[in-house]
Amino acid sequence: MKIEHAHTIPLREILFKLGLKPLKNHKNTLVYLSPFSLNKTPTFKLYTHTNTWHDSASDCGGTTVEFAQAHLKNHGHHHTETDALRWLKNISFNATLAAQFAPKPQPDFIIRNILPLTHVALLRYLDKRKIERRYIADHFRELRVFNPATRKLFRAIGFRNEEDGYALYNPATERFTKPHAISFIRGTTPKPDSIHLFKDIFDYLSLLSARRSHLLEGDAIILNRYSSLDNAVAYIRNYGYLNCYLWLDNSADGFKAAKLLTPILSLEDNLIIKRMNSLYVPYQSLNDWWIHNPKNLIGNR
Structure with missing residues (x-):
């Protein structure tokens, strides 16, 4: 990865993937707890208009690359510019998924x-x-x-x-409404071996109805829209799931999403990807199938 490209990676996405969420949102400035100290006062500021940052607790700041170096150093890793670029490539490799889907522009509701x-x-x-x-x-x-x-x-x-x-x-x-992201619904099993991926909440609730259930045993990710695929991958990676069920549409976008996800998720140790869309052919979505077959059942898998 070239340094010019690295500087364009949104810091907000990197912080989200590290499990950090803004506690305050001022104009062009997001404020977080410091990822580099145990200070419980928010001291880390992200300037979204310049994609730069400053942390008063550790008295450091700079670009995306300099954040990566500070993160690696804080965790006891090598933190040269080359190390930072490699780390940024690894953490942002799935960001290209969103670029495969171009949702229509909407007003800021x-x-x-x-x-x-x-x-x-x-x-x-x-x-x-x-x-x-x-x-x-x-x-x-x-x-x-x-x-x-x-x-x-x-x-x-x-x-x-x-x-x-x-x-x-x-x-x-x-x-x-912004910000755009996935929705995550925890299943009934404390440490499940399965994750279910749905395009929208209606497909998820249709499966619950078809199983006469209130929750799935495994966890569930609702994409809300296909441009959130990278967000979904970040939740699945390194968790230890053994089965990933794709309940996506029988449509061009649904097939594309499954095709893009399969090689990326296949990198996870022991994870088996199972496409479930054949269960609701010839209907486009699981919800379409449920609308026309409200008395049918889909067994647990």
């Missing part, structure tokens, strides 16, 4: 209110998709959202992701 889901039209929308009412409280909220492009408010079903963004659904549209 602003959430005005987050409420329990009670609106009749939104509940009917879930009924139409054969989503059982017993799942609503755990997974959905009713959002009032401002669209700055039209200067209007609209109501939508909100499904939260791991970065506190939302997938937005209503009878007229499917949209997203």
